[in-house]
Amino acid sequence: MKKSLGYVVISLFWLTACGGSSDDESGAPDISPPPVTPEGLTRCDQQVELETVTTDSAIRFYLERDYAVGKPGSIAAKLNNQNVSDYQFTWSQTAGQPLTLTTVKSPILAFTASQAGSYSFSLSVTNNNVTSTESITINVDASQTAQLPVRVDHQSSEGSAVSFRIDSSDSSVPSDINWCIASGPALNVDISSPEQALFTAPNINEDTISILTASAIINGTAVTDNVQLLITNEPDISSPYFEQRLANTFAYQANSAYADVLQDCVYSNQLQQSCAISQLPLIGQASEVNTQAILDRVLVSHQWMGENFEYFLKNLDPNSDFATLLESVTAVVISYDVRPSFYWVVTGAIYLDPNDLWLLAAERDTIIEAPDFRSGFGNDLDFLMPWRYVKNNSYTSYTTPRSIRTDRTPQQMMPDLASLLYHELAHANDFFPRSSHSSLIGPTLLDDYQRRSSASELVSDQLVNFEPLTSQ
Structure with a gap:
């Protein structure tokens, strides 16, 4: 263990001039719950119970008592006496008007139906190459009342930051907003902005569903909505690097040769030391770089993040600028709890805030709103x-x-994402340009970085030699 691997050191110039990122050479950025002064939420006068549907397997479905057009809803799945974090989930819609589904790899399937009718879904749950598949059907009724949409139902690891938001529009601005606990453990919640609830998921002994109820007045009518959070029990944190709870992630390409090592090597609360180059080499070291080689190194918290990144590589990088620069990283991590984006030499990976990747409003709904910890630095x-x-x-x-819930086009997404990638990948290519790949000897990239840095062989070292800094 290298004793120099410690706290985050971030250049103020990089923060202000380059749009927000870090390239710390020693410690990972603080991925932590929102820095707020929370208050204990009261329990609702009326508690909410979900309908439990058992199956022939260990899978149990938890349904809301009613589903309505325009009202955000969800179906939760748990396993008898087992932690869902030990399993891989895959949902698919099998009947009904097609829905926008952004949590198809989560134990909670969130959706908003625009038409009444019957909807059916299939869920496959896999562990150790053993898969159980079950189906569930719900009925969505026509909306009879004003809506107070609260988004979005999801899964969160214990100790992770959580955010919920009430929708509003110019014609339906809610007033007299209140939040209360309708089911589950006690919560300390920041509601200093009444339309938003920020808190840290409490520690629990078993997977637990928490339900919050938001109430308000819209155009003189009292309205309410419930929002669900599946809090999952997780192993104790043992990593000296990632000391705050991380989101659950998965390999975007399940059949990748690196699928089994990606999370353990670059985004794990059990990461003890840098992985060897033989386990996870730079992309440019392993094979001829193409889009598939890059996608084989993508780790995501939501399927749509990988899909949008794939679209970007295939359609918005015509000269392979970014594909070339990506040769100098080991992996690309895109997770709803990454903020800010950063490159980290300890893992050799680039970590992307999905705020630069969403295209649909429903995709943006899944991104945590915990504040960027650098927001008060200046x-x-x-x-x-x-x-x-x-x-x-x-x-x-x-x-x-x-x-404001709105979609955006790939062309609207492109400038921010491109500027971010140019910045972060400049750090990776400073440390490990393609010309150095054949001479890296390991056993880890960190060892090679320290050798190159001590010998002043980094590209930035050459720049300083060529154009010395003169200002005091």
Whole structure:
């Protein structure tokens, strides 16, 4: 264990001038619950019970008492006396008007139906190459009342940051918003912004469903909605690097030769030391780089994140600029709890905040809203560095408040994602440019980095030699 692997050190210039990222050479950024002053939520006067549906296997479904058009809903799945985190889940819709499904690899399937009718789903649960498959059918009724949509039902590991948000529009702005606990453990929740609930999932002894109820007044009518959180029991944190609870992730390409080592080597609360190059080499070391070789190294918390990244590589990188730069990383991690994006030499991976990848409003709903821990770094400084990215003297970034649910096009996604990748991959190619790949001897990339850094062989070292810094 290297004693130098410690706390995050982030350059203020990189934070302000490059749009937000870190390249720490020693420790991982703080992926932590939101820094808020929470308050204990009261329990609702009326508690909520889900309908339990047993099956011939260990799978149990948990259904809401009613589903309605325009109302966010979900189906939860648990396993008898077993932790769902030990299993892989795959949902598919088998009947009914097609739905936008963004949590098909989660034990909670979230959706919002736009038409009444019957909807059927199939769920496959796999562990140690043994798969159980069960089906479930629900009925969605026509909406008879005003809606207070709260998004989005999901799974979260104990100790992880959680966020829920109430939808609003110009014609239906909710007032007199209140939150309460309708089922599950006690929660300390930040509701300083009433339309948003932020908290840390409590520690539990077994997988537990928590239900919050939000109530409000819209156009003079009292409205309510429930939102579900499946809190999953997880192994104790033993990693000296990732000391805050991480989201559950999976290999985007299940048949990748690296599928079994990706999570353990780059995004695990049990990571004890850097993996050897023989286990997880740089992408450019292992094979001729193409889109498939890159996708084989993608680790995600949601299927749509991998799909959008694949679209980006295949359709928005015509000259293979990013494919070439990606040769110098071991993996690409895209997870709803990554904030900010960063590159980390200890694992050789690049970690991407999915805020730069969403295309559908339903995809954005799944991204945690825990604040970027760097947001207050400049508060004590009498200094501001304005900057912007422009094209034809217009802003290239596509920005819209989270409170406004809207889709965006790949072309609107492209500028922010491209600038982010250029920045983070510049760090990777500074440490391990393609010209160095054949000379890396390991046993880990960290060992090679320390040798190259001590010998002043980094690209940034060459730049400083060529153009020395002179300002005091």
